Amino acid sequence: MNSEQVYITANPTPNPDALKFIVDRQIVDGDPISINDPKAAEGSLLAEKLFELEGVKTLFAFQNFVTVTKDGDQPWQEFARAIGKIIRTQIQSGERPYFLPAEKIHRDSGLDDDEKVSIIKSVLDEIRPMVAMDGGNIVFAGYNDGIVQLMMQGSCAGCPSSTMTLKNGIETRLRELLPELKDVVAI
Numbered sequence: 076m077n078s079e080q081v082y083i084t085a086n087p088t089p090n091p092d093a094l095k096f097i098v099d100r101q102i103v104d105g106d107p108i109s110i111n112d113p114k115a116a117e118g119s120l121l122a123e124k125l126f127e128l129e130g131v132k133t134l135f136a137f138q139n140f141v142t143v144t145k146d147g148d149q150p151w152q153e154f155a156r157a158i159g160k161i162i163r164t165q166i167q168s169g170e171r172p173y174f175l176p177a178e179k180i181h182r183d184s185g186l187d188d189d190e191k192v193s194i195i196k197s198v199l200d201e202i203r204p205m206v207a208m209d210g211g212n213i214v215f216a217g218y219n220d221g222i223v224q225l226m227m228q229g230s231c232a233g234c235p236s237s238t239m240t241l242k243n244g245i246e247t248r249l250r251e252l253l254p255e256l257k258d259v260v261a262i
Contacts, residue, residue, distance in 0.1 A: 081163045085155045088210040090234035092132070093144040094155055095210030096162060100139060102173045107137040107212045109228040110174075121165045121173035128157055135212060135229025136174045142210035142229040192218050194252050199225075202245060206231060213245070221257035223249065237261065 082099040102121065111133050116122035125131050125143065132146035143158055145151075165173065196215055206213055211231030217224040225245070231237045238261075246259040 088230035089236035090230040093230035095142045097140045103136045108174045110134040119174040223259045
């Protein structure tokens with residue numbers, strides 16, 4: 076076991092059931108990772124350990140943070156300490172991978188990356204850093220007949236503020252660029 080100090084801070088998110096744990100080093104290489112159950116965590120050593128903790132509902136990890144969404148009424152104070160201890164212990168153990176690379180999401184494999192989809196993706200790229208600051212992510216899942224489908228991940232999944240982000244942020248911006256837009260929905 077490595078005795079090197081690991082610094083972790085727990086930050087609140089707009090979702091009262093989610094906390095963002097920022098680590099002083101990179102824990103995810105590549106794309107964001109969303110894990111919604113213990114079975115999906117298999118092979119991701121840190122994720123497996125976190126799901127062993129009763130009350131962990133979902134995990135969302137990217138770069139140097141993991142957002143933990145809880146399932147239950149336990150207060151955050153003690154729960155957050157337990158989560159921090161698991162993160163610290165796993166990193167100090169030196170055992171990797173903390174998280175396996177995420178599977179790419181392809182809801183509509185026949186969808187060409189046409190001009191409208193490119194516009195939608197560029198708007199999401201503009202908004203994504205702000206959402207990541209709160210421990211979440213937005214993933215493009217499809218565009219069909221004027222309806223944009225998005226997946227909310229991390230603290231955004233189930234967050235009361237995510238509807239406002241979808242409607243007042245993303246949809247408003249997309250309507251400026253795509254007047255034929257009918258709706259933006261989370262799936």
